[in-house]
Amino acid sequence: VQLQASGGGSVQAGGSLRLSCAASGRTFSNYATAWFRQSPGEEREFVAAIGSTGEVTYYGDSVKGRFTVSRDNRKNTMYLQMNSLKPEDTAVYYCALKKRFTAWGTRDLTDFGSWGQGTQVTVSS
Secondary structure, eight states, rough: EEEEEEEEEEEEEOHHHHHEEEEEEEEESSSSEEEEEEESSSOOOEEEEEESSSSSSSEOOOTTTTEEEEETTTTTTTEEEEEEEGGGOOEEEEEEEEEETTOOOOOGOOOOOOOOOOOOEEEOO
């Protein structure tokens, strides 16, 4: 499976953006998937994950209550709805597959793979 994130852009604080992660390949629906982000000079940070059927999710503490992850397996696409954006949300956002047999709730980078190219999100104050 190959992943490609899109939908980034520039927005003012308090605004919203919706990111998409399109997957190629027929096995997308077999995997849980996730969003991460990375700011310059910082480590890649876990944002949100969603189960293979879309019924279960978990979030990083910094985005909980503001971001919502979803997916449409008919379209092989995962989404990240970002509301109440803050300048500290500025980063390149990446999507990834959660590796099989890794713990639900993991935020460890090594438990994720098939990283797609990221999309830049810039939030101005």
